[in-house]
Amino acid sequence: MSALKWQGWLVGLMGLAALLVFAPLGLYVWASGGGAGAPAPRVAAPEVRVAECRIDPVSRRVVAVVEARGEGSYVVTVEFRDRELPGPNTRTSQSLIRIPGLTPDPAARAEALGPVWPPAATPWCGIASTTPSPTATTADAATP
Template identity: 60%
Template sequence: MAVSALKWQGWLVALVCVAGMMVFAPLGLYVWAGGAPQPRPGSAAREDVRITDCRIDPASRRVVASVEAVNRFPGTGAYVVTVEFREKETRAPGDRWAQALVKIPGVAPGAAEHGDSLGPVWPPDTVPWCGVAAAEFTEAAPVQ
């Protein structure tokens, strides 16, 4: 009788495992496939953005960088651009300069959108340099 009870117990464990896979495998696939939109790699997104103007606001003495994003990919999405503000274009090792983020939402394929990034108060008699430190593109979720 002990052998037969162990045989049925083995079948019961196998059936529970199969039932669990039937429940959790589709759930896992659903979560995996329906996750949040993935950002496009930084190097590709960085090629889509550029600084069009770098100026000092006369009223506040803060640096303002105008950023243009041109979406070269098929989906509409948003760019998040990290703008760096320096005194010169070349960067010495170990130098740390001010950075600010600008979000440019709703950039349609092939379209150009603009945004402004506000930097720090700039010292008098120095000319600022503004550059793109990083950029990330996230495709908009499809409307259902």
């Protein structure tokens, strides 16, 4: 009978030791936000607009001046068409530009070059999409 009593105490002490080891670990994981399953903080989408859409007189290419405000770095897809509302099966030209390190004020400006444009047509420039850009790399940091 005393052997069973001794085994009961041993199981109890092992349970207490496990609680003393794993309870602080569990509290640490809980306090730190739950690990990899926790959602990333959401950043407000930037305000991006086409400030100017013109045809370069020398090269006859469409140039869109894009203005952006917000926080972070983004890749913006600029679309070039001959009218604002495209018809069915209309193909459009697109250009990608990267806008690094946005701040709320002042607005960052970048130029997107489009295709060579016919002389008689008036271009339309618009923002097709805006996606977050990965953080700056060492190549970006080396660029003046």
